Amino acid sequence: MRVAVLGAGAVGARVARQLLASDSVDQVLLRDVSSERLARSAGSIGDRVVIEHHPFPATLDADAVVVASPRGTQLAAVEEAISAGLPAVLVSDGLAETVAILRLDRAARDAGIPVLVGAGFAPGLTCVLVAHGMSWFDEVDEIHVYKMGAGGPACALVHHRALSRFSYDWRDDAWTRRPGGSGRELCWFPEPVGPRDCYRAALADPVLLHHAFPGVGRITSRMAATRRDRLTAPMPMLTPTHVEGGTGAVRVELRGRRGTAQETLVLGAAERPAVGAAVVAATAIEWVLDGRVSVGGMAGLAEAVEPVGFLGELADRGLATEIFEGDGAGS
Template structure:
């Protein structure tokens, strides 16, 4: 089995590492247009990884294609993978590009190509947490996702832009547009992240979650940001982003009912975003290679994996899922 990992950034390199350690593949091709990134990656990865200094969407000779390249390059890579009938896993981050990738659904269906869209921290793990939370309720009326932190520089850039663009949330049968950086809400993430001010942002979670759960009447996504983040979002990034951000978190809140009683389920994960995204992406790729996912079209994680099993597997990879059980008063 061969896997092609497109993008040797913070997520792509970790995906390659995890695929190697799982023994799901015999060989990995790690491709990037940056020789510096490939140089760093080749030092940390073993001989079973072949690095390629190639354009992102060329020669995809592999059993699975993992698209973990920066925003703006993913759509072309997915188009090419579909045309070559390669099973594809797309980490997916930016809102507009995710929508464009979802628009390739017809091509994927006609050619019978399995394509999994959104396999990062959020979207990705957030979608699986939502699917798991839904199993704890009889009826789900609202889904609210929030995230804090970024992975590598490409992820940091997407987050920077997301605060200055319109956010899309699903509200009573229509898309509800809100200005990025508005709608402050103080939300509690699992420790050590704790409470953070979160704001509307151009995130792709609501699009993927509405695609998976069209019956849910309200879906929103917010992002933790500081006053400086919100102010500078309207300008180009003045300082280059960090190689990899610190610890981040996601939080998924589901509102609905069980046994006729209104109930809220709050699930969360605190982890380094790039590491969590890589774990979700690598596990999805393994599921595709081992044919644990029976897919011949484009779909999202929330619809194709059994959430309990998937989260149990992630727990084995040291991703800790937590549930909020309410305040405990200590006097």
């Protein structure tokens, strides 16, 4: 098996390393526009990686594709994968681009291939946590997703911009548009992150979760930010981003009915976002290659994978899931 990984950044290089370490693929084709980044990544991965830098060959010689390139380049990469008839996994986090990619559903179905959208830390792990949490309830009324932290520079830029864009929440059978940076909520993430103020932002999680669970009445998302983040969000990034952010976390909250009781369930995970995204994407592409993904066309992880098995494999790779047991929660 040969997997093409598009993007050799903080996530892409780790996806390649994960795939080769697990021996699930024979060879990884690593593509990036930066020959410097490719050389740095390939040197640490081993000899079963083939690198391709710009200008790329006309054909993509692989059995499947992982798209881990920056926002703005993913739509074209998915179109290329579909036209080549290759199943794909996307580590997408930009809202507008995710919506545009989901519109390629018909083309993906016609090609008879699965395309897993939002297979990173958030969205990605968040979607699987929600899918797992659904099994706790007879009926779920609300889903709320929270994230904290950013991976590499491309992820940090999306994170920065998301606070100044409109967020879209699903509420009462319609999309509600609210300004990013509004709606402060104090949330506890798994340790070592702990409590953080979270705000509305242009995040893709509600779109993917509504795609998977159209019957849920309310789906929202928020991300952790400081006052300085909110103040500087409308401006260009004033300082260069870190090569990689520190420990981040995700948290999902489900409210619904079990039996006759109204209950709340809180699940989460803490990890460096680029590491978490790479683990999720590598596991997802392995499931695609093994034929364990049941959907055809565009789908988020919530509808594409069996959550308990998937979370178990993530735990084997060091990405553990936690439950918050507070007063009445998870009981």
